[in-house]
Amino acid sequence: MTPPATLVRGPIDPLDMLRRVSTPANGAVILFLGAVRQVNEGRAVSGIDYAAYEQMALRELSAIASEASDRFGTRDVAIEHRLGTLAVEEISVAIAVGHPHRDTAYAASRWVIEELKRRVPIWKREHYADGTREWVDPSGRPAAEMVP
Amino acid sequence: MYDAESNMTVTVLLFASYADALGTASLDVELPRDSTVRDLVDVVRARAGAERLPAAPLVAVNLQYAAANHVVREGDEIALIPPVAGG
Numbered sequence: 001m002t003p004p005a006t007l008v009r010g011p012i013d014p015l016d017m018l019r020r021v022s023t024p025a026n027g028a029v030i031l032f033l034g035a036v037r038q039v040n041e042g043r044a045v046s047g048i049d050y051a052a053y054e055q056m057a058l059r060e061l062s063a064i065a066s067e068a069s070d071r072f073g074t075r076d077v078a079i080e081h082r083l084g085t086l087a088v089e090e091i092s093v094a095i096a097v098g099h100p101h102r103d104t105a106y107a108a109s110r111w112v113i114e115e116l117k118r119r120v121p122i123w124k125r126e127h128y129a130d131g132t133r134e135w136v137d138p139s140g141r142p143a144a145e146m147v148p
Numbered sequence: 149m150y151d152a153e154s155n156m157t158v159t160v161l162l163f164a165s166y167a168d169a170l171g172t173a174s175l176d177v178e179l180p181r182d183s184t185v186r187d188l189v190d191v192v193r194a195r196a197g198a199e200r201l202p203a204a205p206l207v208a209v210n211l212q213y214a215a216a217n218h219v220v221r222e223g224d225e226i227a228l229i230p231p232v233a234g235g
Contacts, residue, residue: 050234051164053208053227116234119232120232135165136233138231
């Protein structure tokens with residue numbers, strides 16, 4: 001059985017994500033896909049390098065999947081994040097949640113992506129049309145605020 | 149004065165913009181025993197290039213986020229964590 005949280009270097013397969021959380025009990029299955037956007041903060045982006053502190057990222061992703069299961073009462077949570085260099089439109093992250101009812105499935109899906117963005121040690125370096133590359137700091141806030 | 153008994157060496161992992169700032173993905177840092185995360189950050193921030201790091205970066209000890217007063221032990225895996233940007 002595939003673990004609930006994985007880091008991959010190749011393309012993410014959305015149908016496989018759906019299969020991982022579909023059960024006869026789940027009347028709702030939500031699939032969230034994050035993709036590389038062409039423009040960020042007004043700058044033309046041609047691609048993104050994703051890097052991670054892999055051992056810790058996997059540990060945090062697994063913890064988020066497990067916490068989501070407890071919080072939302074479903075075992076059917078799957079998270080996959082891609083690392084390496086991605087082109088515009090490629091899928092960087094997929095979150096699949098299955099639950100008997102849609103309200104909870106939507107809430108769980110949203111909770112997982114927000115937790116992922118808050119605490120999983122993954123970084124992205126954008127490639128710009130002018131040939132430059134920069135690590136993205138999405139917060140603008142002092143990093144110390146995030147210490148749990 | 150150097151005292152082997154009261155010092156320890158720890159390896160600090162650096163990632164993304166922090167690795168670029170210091171020009172390396174890992175540093176060996178010598179510290180007095182019973183130093184805290186805050187002490188360790190101060191030593192790292194004295195290195196060339198580290199002026200680009202914030203005064204209180206996120207730190208992980210043994211794969212978990214650690215507070216500034218967390219005591220560092222010899223053999224711990226320590227990492228300075230730039231602002232995360234997954235998704």
